[in-house]
Amino acid sequence: MNEVTNNQLDAHGRLQHFLTIEGLSKSTLTEILDRAASFIEPTTQIVSRNNSLQGKTIANLFFEASTRTRTTFELAAKYLGADVLNLNIAVSATQKGETLLDTVLNLQAMQCDLFVIRHHEEGAQQQLAHSVDSVSAIINAGDGCHAHPSQAMLDMYTIRHYKKDFSALKVAIIGDIAHSRVARSQIQALKTFGVDQIRVIAPKALLPARIDELGVQVFDDLTQGLRDVDVVITLRIQRERMQHGAIPDTCEFFHQYGLTDERLAHAKPDAIVMHPGPINRGVEIASSVADGKQSVILHQVRFGIAVRMALMSILLEH
Numbered sequence: 156m157n158e159v160t161n162n163q164l165d166a167h168g169r170l171q172h173f174l175t176i177e178g179l180s181k182s183t184l185t186e187i188l189d190r191a192a193s194f195i196e197p198t199t200q201i202v203s204r205n206n207s208l209q210g211k212t213i214a215n216l217f218f219e220a221s222t223r224t225r226t227t228f229e230l231a232a233k234y235l236g237a238d239v240l241n242l243n244i245a246v247s248a249t250q251k252g253e254t255l256l257d258t259v260l261n262l263q264a265m266q267c268d269l270f271v272i273r274h275h276e277e278g279a280q281q282q283l284a285h286s287v288d289s290v291s292a293i294i295n296a297g298d299g300c301h302a303h304p305s306q307a308m309l310d311m312y313t314i315r316h317y318k319k320d321f322s323a324l325k326v327a328i329i330g331d332i333a334h335s336r337v338a339r340s341q342i343q344a345l346k347t348f349g350v351d352q353i354r355v356i357a358p359k360a361l362l363p364a365r366i367d368e369l370g371v372q373v374f375d376d377l378t379q380g381l382r383d384v385d386v387v388i389t390l391r392i393q394r395e396r397m398q399h400g401a402i403p404d405t406c407e408f409f410h411q412y413g414l415t416d417e418r419l420a421h422a423k424p425d426a427i428v429m430h431p432g433p434i435n436r437g438v439e440i441a442s443s444v445a446d447g448k449q450s451v452i453l454h455q456v457r458f459g460i461a462v463r464m465a466l467m468s469i470l471l472e473h
């Protein structure tokens with residue numbers, strides 16, 4: 156990870172912040188999934204509530220748009236009995252030039268225990284973790300194209316829920332890998348869990364420059380890449396991170412890479428279809444697939460509450 160060192164573990168190897176999947180062991184990732192499972196009622200799959208974080212204050216700082224991540228972190232905090240502060244960045248002192256560090260230092264002075272931060276700058280949360288007092292924890296809710304580790308963990312939870320064992324799985328990730336922080340974190344987590352085959356399927360223009368260093372199989376043909384896979388993950392085109400003119404034509408993209416029922420038929424019959432959201436229907440995925448019986452997209456969202464509860468409770472228990 157860039158020049159910033161991985162500083163999310165304390166001297167005893169326990170999670171102090173949650174910034175990236177990189178460098179975390181399989182046992183740490185498994186502990187997060189197991190803790191999340193403890194918050195889900197096994198027969199109904201409803202997320203349960205308790206007051207274990209009563210008296211704690213959690214601050215959500217989202218410098219980029221979000222629906223799922225921000226709200227599931229908020230629900231997770233409330234389900235654990237914590238107080239939640241949602242800073243509205245558009246009307247905050249950020250607009251008067253206050254830095255992220257100064258904003259966080261001020262909120263620390265107001266006794267916030269945990270900061271959930273989404274930021275457009277890669278490494279912003281890692282940098283912050285070096286600078287703030289270690290009495291509070293930081294969760295990276297997405298930094299530029301770099302990492303989205305809580306999304307990757309809810310995706311791992313979903314895969315484990317439906318497929319039980321990671322080791323023999325073939326997982327395909329389709330679409331804009333180049334600009335996807337989700338894909339990077341997913342690939343790191345899938346490798347840590349020992350997934351047999353990780354495939355990425357994308358046109359050359361949507362692959363990152365050093366794709367060979369990621370340890371994945373690369374396909375530019377969708378039907379070949381989908382053959383016999385157990386898990387299909389689709390990604391949206393991240394227009395907001397592209398130069399004007401580099402944005403692919405969405406009709407052409409759907410024509411070549413859109414996930415349709417006919418194409419999904421090349422995967423195993425019991426393959427699950429996932430998407431981190433937001434979905435763009437008719438661009439990377441057909442509505443019939445997004446709403447179809449193999450889709451677990453909305454289950455991912457629900458599991459996201461439990462996974463985020465797990466992260467908060469692990470970070471704030473010591």
Ligand code: CP
Pocket residue numbers: 220221222223224225297306431432433
């Ligand atoms: N998956 C995800 O990060 O969605 P939001 O941008 O809505 O938070």
